[in-house]
Amino acid sequence: MSVKPLPLAPQIACGDCQIRHRAVCARCEGDELQALEEIKYYRRFEAGQTLVWSGDRMDFVASVVSGIATLTQTMEDGRRQMVGLLLPSDFVGRPGRARAPYDVTATTDVMVCCFRRQPFEAMILRTPHLAQRLLEMTLDELDAAREWMLLLGRKTAREKIASLLAILARRNATLLSQTVKGRAITFDLPLTREAMSDYLGLTLETVSRQISALKRDGVIHLEGKRHITVPDMNRLLSEAGDDSDGGLVD
Amino acid sequence: MSVKPLPLAPQIACGDCQIRHRAVCARCEGDELQALEEIKYYRRFEAGQTLVWSGDRMDFVASVVSGIATLTQTMEDGRRQMVGLLLPSDFVGRPGRARAPYDVTATTDVMVCCFRRQPFEAMILRTPHLAQRLLEMTLDELDAAREWMLLLGRKTAREKIASLLAILARRNATLLSQTVKGRAITFDLPLTREAMSDYLGLTLETVSRQISALKRDGVIHLEGKRHITVPDMNRLLSEAGDDSDGGLVD
DNA sequence: CGGCCCATTGACTATGGTCAATATAAGTGG
DNA sequence: CCACTTATATTGACCATAGTCAATGGGCCG
Incomplete structure (x- = not known):
């Protein structure tokens, strides 16, 4: 280095x-x-x-x-x-x-x-x-x-990933003062898979697999390794295991 | 009720x-x-x-x-x-x-x-x-x-239990201003197995099994369901995955 | 081009969860 | 006082989720 x-x-x-x-x-x-x-x-x-x-x-x-x-x-x-x-x-x-x-x-x-x-x-x-x-x-x-x-204590790997993505998406939306409801949200992952795994209490392999799974299921779209599109924020939130609009009203 | x-x-x-x-x-x-x-x-x-x-x-x-x-x-x-x-x-x-x-x-x-x-x-x-x-x-x-x-993110079930017991033991020792080094420590669990599982991100069955395992291995002694004796605090701390005296020096 | 870093994917394993039976202790009421 | 209930805890058998180990792919930079 x-x-x-x-x-x-x-x-x-x-x-x-x-x-x-x-x-x-x-x-x-x-x-x-x-x-x-x-x-x-x-x-x-x-x-x-x-x-x-x-x-x-x-x-x-x-x-x-x-x-x-x-x-x-x-x-x-x-x-x-x-x-x-x-x-x-x-x-x-x-x-x-x-x-x-x-x-x-x-x-x-x-x-x-x-x-x-x-x-x-x-x-x-x-x-x-x-x-x-x-x-x-x-x-x-x-x-x-x-x-x-x-x-960390109670969510599944899939929910953990969805939760992290939701936080990043929300944060990005507020920065750009986009409305979160309705329209698709787009952002870049500021973290490597390894950093995500450190955050979520998972291995980087599990992180990778779950991101692939969310992509397969259409919850997110990926361009390259880092650029993410969330077509339906409510879908992502329900995958995160929070009440469907919990984090938005506040 | x-x-x-x-x-x-x-x-x-x-x-x-x-x-x-x-x-x-x-x-x-x-x-x-x-x-x-x-x-x-x-x-x-x-x-x-x-x-x-x-x-x-x-x-x-x-x-x-x-x-x-x-x-x-x-x-x-x-x-x-x-x-x-x-x-x-x-x-x-x-x-x-x-x-x-x-x-x-x-x-x-x-x-x-x-x-x-x-x-x-x-x-x-x-x-x-x-x-x-x-x-x-x-x-x-x-x-x-x-x-x-x-x-929650990184410790094994056994380490989680040992960590919780260490915290309770330490707290009890300070309350009674006993010295933690050396002599055996004794205290009552203020939590049910279920509350422990809620705290540790485990099921109550796993909590029960790990307590039994720590007992079998002589790390703790049990009288009834709730009364615990820790014969060797350093042993317990090393089971908790913290450096052997991390929490004591401070 | 070759090497490095990051990421993906597969095969197998292990840890802890689920479901269920049983034990133990502390009431509660006849 | 004892049968019965209820809450708490233990243990077993089986299973699922995520971890481990390993091979492979794709950019990027020198």
């Missing part, structure tokens, strides 16, 4: 930032935003690079600005489980904790907005807006983790 | 409360504590009772004072997955959310300290200590949920 020097990350003003209104900083204005501006710096990572290794010292916390990263836990014998999927605006790291408990890996090219940990921790204590937003985001992550526990 | 009127829950002053220094209220003093005192009330539930049904309106948030409760998700066809185990000092409910996303069930007799939701939400906004403590607790829960994802 060749480690090329990365192009220096551009410094973006908070006011111009794409994730300004969804990230930890969402509720900060004026002085508060200025204070964040002073302790932040950007970093870029290429697809496949590891941002942090489990057990490493972390001197920053960060927001994902663009791209997708994953949190994974690894057992001694090599079994791996992804425990988080980080999308733009998601938060990495924990105030008050110096060591990373998971590997953080870029699955696409990723840009993060890092805040030096010490000043950020101090800021949390005196900036209620920051703590409140972080609380809200953490509660959302907890909900997502619990949804994932249901998937 | 006969629904007896429960004895009225006693009103305890915050100063006398067992969980005073571990619950959401831990960092509140003086006026803040007084404000909490004014919006709180206690409720008791018997083993087996449901505190809240998924989808119900919840007009309070709460701290578990004593006993054990569970959070479970249920699929339409009845498959169930426990997504949280609530021990004394743990928090139930989410500020800013009116409907419960999970069933909350008492597995032993339970006492909770409820805070009326509206005033509690208002208090979060103006009491940084409260928001900060809740953030910390939520981050801990998120870590626990992620640990659980590794278990």
Whole structure:
């Protein structure tokens, strides 16, 4: 794996930032935003690079600005489980904790907005807006983790794949503010089969077989290995084992 | 199921409360504590009772004072997955959310300290200590949920059981401030085989078989159905698939 | 072209699930 | 007090789902 020097990350003003209104900083204005501006710096990572290794010292916390990263836990014998999927605006790291408990890996090219940990921790204590937003985001992550526990513990391989595809399709639809109802949805898989298997608690062979099966059954169409079309979102959702419109109404 | 009127829950002053220094209220003093005192009330539930049904309106948030409760998700066809185990000092409910996303069930007799939701939400906004403590607790829960994802996605049935027993043993040891190293540990299972299976993503038959297997292999001793002795904690931990002393050093 | 990575597919196996019988303990009511 | 019921747990026989191991295919890049 060749480690090329990365192009220096551009410094973006908070006011111009794409994730300004969804990230930890969402509720900060004026002085508060200025204070964040002073302790932040950007970093870029290429697809496949590891941002942090489990057990490493972390001197920053960060927001994902663009791209997708994953949190994974690894057992001694090599079994791996992804425990988080980080999308733009998601938060990495924990105030008050110096060591990373998971590997953080870029699955696409990723840009993060890092805040030096010490000043950020101090800021949390005196900036209620920051703590409140972080609380809200953490509660959302907890909900997502619990949804994932249901998937890992009780869903079949086919349902697991359908659930993942549904999440990606929904996310893509909201990004493009397409309507999900009715019309076909199209997107690119940002994950390899192996990453999907780590996420779903399956082997990559099972992932591959189930994707083929969903294709055979017309639930999805595939172009190449990564480009997916979902002709009928409700069909996909019912394959996922959720109530047919559960995730859409909300 | 006969629904007896429960004895009225006693009103305890915050100063006398067992969980005073571990619950959401831990960092509140003086006026803040007084404000909490004014919006709180206690409720008791018997083993087996449901505190809240998924989808119900919840007009309070709460701290578990004593006993054990569970959070479970249920699929339409009845498959169930426990997504949280609530021990004394743990928090139930989410500020800013009116409907419960999970069933909350008492597995032993339970006492909770409820805070009326509206005033509690208002208090979060103006009491940084409260928001900060809740953030910390939520981050801990998120870590626990992620640990659980590794278990659900990647561990074998035997490892799952050993992991659960290890958690219960450790918790019991800390409660009694016994040292975990060396000497044998003894405790009662607070969960039925079925609840264990819901927690572990297994069937109750598999739970039963694996407990029998651990007994046969001398990893645990059983008296009756519920009383467990762990002669060698390190043995149990290595059966759980964690590094042999991972959870102890900390 | 050759090598590498990612993905697919097949044959076989193993782990845990299903269905069913039986055991055990704790009530409940005659 | 004992028969009866009910809830909880154990065990066995069989089966299905997903895992393992291995061969093969298809892009992409040097």
